[in-house]
Amino acid sequence: xDLLPHSPIFFLIFSLILAISIGSIQISLSDVFFTIVKKxxxxxxxxxxxxxxxxxxxxxxxxxxxxxALAGLALSVAGTVFQCIFRNPLADPYVLGVASxxxxxxxxxxxxxxxxxxGSIYVIPLFSSIMAILTVFLVHLIAGxxxxxxxxxxxxxxxxxxxxxxxxxxxxxxxRAHGVFYWIFGGFPLMGWEYVNVALLAVPLSLLIFIxxxxxxxxxxGYEQAKQxxxxxxxxxxxxMVVSSVLTAVIISICGIIGFxxxxxxxxxxxxxxxxxxxxxxxxxxAGASILVLCDTVARNVLRPIVIxxxxxxxxxxxxxxxxxxxxxxx
Numbered sequence: 001x002d003l004l005p006h007s008p009i010f011f012l013i014f015s016l017i018l019a020i021s022i023g024s025i026q027i028s029l030s031d032v033f034f035t036i037v038k039k040x041x042x043x044x045x046x047x048x049x050x051x052x053x054x055x056x057x058x059x060x061x062x063x064x065x066x067x068x069a070l071a072g073l074a075l076s077v078a079g080t081v082f083q084c085i086f087r088n089p090l091a092d093p094y095v096l097g098v099a100s101x102x103x104x105x106x107x108x109x110x111x112x113x114x115x116x117x118x119g120s121i122y123v124i125p126l127f128s129s130i131m132a133i134l135t136v137f138l139v140h141l142i143a144g145x146x147x148x149x150x151x152x153x154x155x156x157x158x159x160x161x162x163x164x165x166x167x168x169x170x171x172x173x174x175x176r177a178h179g180v181f182y183w184i185f186g187g188f189p190l191m192g193w194e195y196v197n198v199a200l201l202a203v204p205l206s207l208l209i210f211i212x213x214x215x216x217x218x219x220x221x222g223y224e225q226a227k228q229x230x231x232x233x234x235x236x237x238x239x240x241m242v243v244s245s246v247l248t249a250v251i252i253s254i255c256g257i258i259g260f261x262x263x264x265x266x267x268x269x270x271x272x273x274x275x276x277x278x279x280x281x282x283x284x285x286x287a288g289a290s291i292l293v294l295c296d297t298v299a300r301n302v303l304r305p306i307v308i309x310x311x312x313x314x315x316x317x318x319x320x321x322x323x324x325x326x327x328x329x330x331x
Contacts, residue, residue, distance in 0.1 A: 008286035015290040016069060019297040020061040024304060027053055036062065063196050064188050067254065068296040068310070069289035071188075072261055074202035074251045076288025077209055078244040079262025080281055084216045085237045090152055090322070092262035093248040097158035101135025102128040102249040103184065103257040104162040104169075111169045121194055125201075125253040132249035135162070136241050186258035186311025188296060195254050205247045206285060212240065213277040220275060258311045260318020261288055267321075 020032045035057045079092035086096075093099045105128040109115050115123045135158060142154040166184050215236055218226045223233050252258075265288040266280070273283045292310070295317070299310045 008283060008290070012069065012286050012290045012293075015293045016065050019065045019068070019293050020057055022297055022301055023056070023061060025053065025056055027057065032057055063193050064296070065293055066196050067188050067199055068293045070196070070199040070202050071251045071255050071258060072265075072288035072290070072292025073206060073285045074199075074247045075258065075261040075292070076265040076284040077206045077281060078248045080266040080277070080284045081209055081216070081240050081244045082262070083266055084219060084277065085240050086151055087220075088151055089267070090263065091155070092260070092266075093244075094257070094259035095152065095159070095263060095322075096136060096155035097139050097162065098132050098136050098245050098248050099252055099257045099259065100159040100162035100166070101138075102132035102245075102252040104165050105129075105131030105249070106253045106256075107166045107169050107184075111172070121198060125198055125250050128253035129246045129249035132245040132252070133242055136245045140241070184257060185309035186256040186314070187299070187307070187309040188255050199251060199254055201250045202247055205243055205250070206281075208243055209240065209247075210278075210281050212236065213281055216240075216277040217275075256309075256311065258292070258314055260314050260322065261292055264318045264321045265291060 017029050017032050017036075021027045021029050031053060035054050039054075039058055075093060078098075082091040082093065082096060082098075083089055093102075106124045109124050109127045114127070115121070139151070139154045139158050142158070143151040163184070170181055170184065215226075215231050218229050218231050219233065219236065221229070226233050248262075266284050269280055269284045269287050273279045292314070295313045296310045299308050299313045302308070
């Protein structure tokens, strides 16, 4: 029983090791574990067959697995926050259009070649973050603070609009079409350690959200009661919208639009651990990281040597769950 609170951490570690071991070159779980330990201790690979496995682990599969874990963490945390501040169980970065807005910002940078012109991998996350913030406020403005249905419809309309713009960019992109294409469907072709460093921005942003877990709990009581208990509701909502939008944009700027993780994972964890955000947020973060690592593993291997977009796998799993939530809400 003492291990129960730590089980999400152990499951994440197991998911990472499993993901790294599976591929065109099969590597045992023990080899993966000890290779990573050796790397952490500073040991260098020699010029022997074992070093080939070490290169595959350290330079190819480990960065991709970590990117998938950080993406799942960020999208799950953002989805949990959006569902709380909008008081809408169907809210997530994908449904609210934030993901599409951020993806359009990233695609526009690629299409115009701004990233090559400025020569920095931080250009795409910057433009993506700006578009994500503008998108979430646009959705809120269109909904006019109305019902959950208005918010949901506004998010879907904005998401469709930006998705259409990305499709136009894809038609016009020419030689850069592949870069725009993978942003639309979501995946992890950018696997270098430099991209892991960018994705690590999700960790401090998530920790910043964790600080406001108590205020998010109070917000569940209703806006009026939250105000009476001393919570500055509008200020909290704006801060959380901005931080969650940037959190989403940082990930989407690297891996493209991966839908449904931010919708499904918070609901799953709410069933398991309850609605206390002091527990729900870290639980969703760890569960989301594990689930996306496993989804990416499926995407890499199910049609090997073809690698399908990770966003396709999450959509296949998440779309039925979304329909279930809609049906449950109607009932």
